[in-house]
Amino acid sequence: MSEIKIVRNTAPKQKPDENNLVFGKYFTDHMFEMDWNQQQGWHDARIVPYGPLELSPACTCLHYGQETFEGMKAYRNPHGEIYLFRPMENFKRLNRSNERLCIPQIDEEFALKALLELIKMDKDWVPHTEGTSLYIRPFVIGTEPSLGAHSSSEYKFLIIMCPVGAYYATGLNPVSIFVENEYVRAVRGGMGFAKTGGNYAASLKAQDVAAEEGFSQVLWLDGVERKYIEEVGAMNVFFVLGDEVVTPALQGSILPGITRKSVIELLSSWGYKVSERRLSVDELLEAYKKGNFTEMFGSGTAAVISPVGLLRYKDIDMKLSDGKIGELSQRLYDELTGIQWGKCPDPFGWTMKVE
Amino acid sequence: MSEIKIVRNTAPKQKPDENNLVFGKYFTDHMFEMDWNQQQGWHDARIVPYGPLELSPACTCLHYGQETFEGMKAYRNPHGEIYLFRPMENFKRLNRSNERLCIPQIDEEFALKALLELIKMDKDWVPHTEGTSLYIRPFVIGTEPSLGAHSSSEYKFLIIMCPVGAYYATGLNPVSIFVENEYVRAVRGGMGFAKTGGNYAASLKAQDVAAEEGFSQVLWLDGVERKYIEEVGAMNVFFVLGDEVVTPALQGSILPGITRKSVIELLSSWGYKVSERRLSVDELLEAYKKGNFTEMFGSGTAAVISPVGLLRYKDIDMKLSDGKIGELSQRLYDELTGIQWGKCPDPFGWTMKVE
Ligand SMILES: Cc1ncc(COP(=O)(O)O)c(C=O)c1O
Numbered sequence A, B: 001m002s003e004i005k006i007v008r009n010t011a012p013k014q015k016p017d018e019n020n021l022v023f024g025k026y027f028t029d030h031m032f033e034m035d036w037n038q039q040q041g042w043h044d045a046r047i048v049p050y051g052p053l054e055l056s057p058a059c060t061c062l063h064y065g066q067e068t069f070e071g072m073k074a075y076r077n078p079h080g081e082i083y084l085f086r087p088m089e090n091f092k093r094l095n096r097s098n099e100r101l102c103i104p105q106i107d108e109e110f111a112l113k114a115l116l117e118l119i120k121m122d123k124d125w126v127p128h129t130e131g132t133s134l135y136i137r138p139f140v141i142g143t144e145p146s147l148g149a150h151s152s153s154e155y156k157f158l159i160i161m162c163p164v165g166a167y168y169a170t171g172l173n174p175v176s177i178f179v180e181n182e183y184v185r186a187v188r189g190g191m192g193f194a195k196t197g198g199n200y201a202a203s204l205k206a207q208d209v210a211a212e213e214g215f216s217q218v219l220w221l222d223g224v225e226r227k228y229i230e231e232v233g234a235m236n237v238f239f240v241l242g243d244e245v246v247t248p249a250l251q252g253s254i255l256p257g258i259t260r261k262s263v264i265e266l267l268s269s270w271g272y273k274v275s276e277r278r279l280s281v282d283e284l285l286e287a288y289k290k291g292n293f294t295e296m297f298g299s300g301t302a303a304v305i306s307p308v309g310l311l312r313y314k315d316i317d318m319k320l321s322d323g324k325i326g327e328l329s330q331r332l333y334d335e336l337t338g339i340q341w342g343k344c345p346d347p348f349g350w351t352m353k354v355e
């Protein structure tokens, strides 16, 4: 399993304009692929030209949603070197998702090795322009070519990559968020902590409604009591309540974000009191009334830090940080992106050089 | 959109042995396919040789679980004619699933027309042996070739078909069911009523645990209070409690089964009192102690009626119908399969001939 076969792309594509990168549209010249079956386990690791998959129309992932994925980035520093940000955290999370979805575990060290190899081959695809990066999508799909609602007997693990633009084209910008009251994304006992298709499928409807009303994301409430804050579409959330920074505890229904973890570690190192705990909408409303809820932001790989300028719950609008970028949001954004793009020291050892 | 282009399979496969049909493994010579995009809507309807799909590794269904499906059967009657059972119910349900998953609606009449055409082309694949049938799998997948957790801008609708054996090789047989206490399949506000990958992905883990312990399926409880009965893996459930037949009401978290609907209609026509209502495990335990809970069965396209001989909740074993086939289960099974395989009159007009 230590060998990665390489088939070079003999017809490399023209790279897209770095100043007009649309998220998730332009893929690099190569992808990593390996297969699993009961006899051989994971086998046939290979880097091949990026291109379509041939899948049986009956295959498990197309019917029963047995699929997991990750999202991470490679960044180019001012010296032109390429760095990853906490990549092992992603592969560990992938395995936790795999466990929940009855997908065989992947050798995390080997996955990292494969990723490094792939990035080296497509290194010219890591964009140079300020704020851009290479988005990396490892994913696993059940590929047994037969119907039946049981775990697949065959799988594919792939890594595909695409250069992406700055999330905030015009600089960091506050977003409006809407507390979702009708739809539920995930529930205790479900698979909310896993990065798997079904969780995103369940969210589409609410996201569409929110977008129509001019909101960028919905804030999910817990599925049981529908009063405790969970997370937004693709971000974890933080609230500044007086001298406490609160983020919902990980209780199985939300994704354990790697940016979330980094924010907690950073804030703690700066001397902030960070609480991972239950937080109800009512508590937020109370705090807002008292002038004690002053700042909110989301954390995720895509946007890094996303300041929230407006939070709507039913017909109550909570305006935060004067609708501007909160102080803590800005500081966290600067520090995290500074570390990621190699402009600041990395005291935590979070980054990993792609040799 | 009224034209279906036909590309005949010039290399038809050998048909599998009708006495050894494994569910979901052998597909017929053709499949139906059509595509959707924003400009053209549903277009390019075609029947083509059954074969692999070429999908972008970035396509929506492989990452974000935007996929819906149906399951139905075609039956051969003693005169060799082929019949469908309530097929429009399936296409209507597919559209309800599509609506929840932000997938464009399909013209139900057209889908039926396409299915009839497809069955006619592969009519020799509808098996003749007692208890066998042709399983039909319509499904829709999001196929936009780019990443991003939003509704796909492209879709494929397909119908694939496979001959399947009798569900109970040795005749109707009681199964053992286990009340699931840890995992949750779906919750109010979620997508439990839709036939979509994520619901099945969420179930895999519990099914695996149950299978290891010798149970054939788990019985799901509601995700909020974890005390009300929902359904089992791929069946709705019915309980005979004194002179009342109870089945969980449709409140958004369980699949509205077409067999369930037919059972309710049949039972009512026979003069039974059928209640669609909330039913707690505690009520079941109470009724069992009093000798008032005498029979339980599942209903679904695959098994039609599945008598339950043993229901386990925590460490309490409820033995039902003496571990044999309950009286009502047998009567419903005989009547429903009689109608489906054209051996009994069809007073409800449920069957539809494939001309
Ligand atoms: C549902 C959800 N929550 C939170 C996050 C943030 O996680 P991370 O910081 O690891 O990107 C993401 C995105 O990855 C997500 O999809």
Ligand SMILES: Cc1ncc(COP(=O)(O)O)c(C=O)c1O
Pocket: B071, B231, B232, B233, B234, B235, B236, B255, B256, B257, B258, B259, B260, B299, B300, B301, B302
């Ligand atoms: C979750 C679930 N519940 C119930 C059913 C039964 O529905 P039907 O009777 O329409 O087959 C099925 C199978 O189709 C199912 O997958």
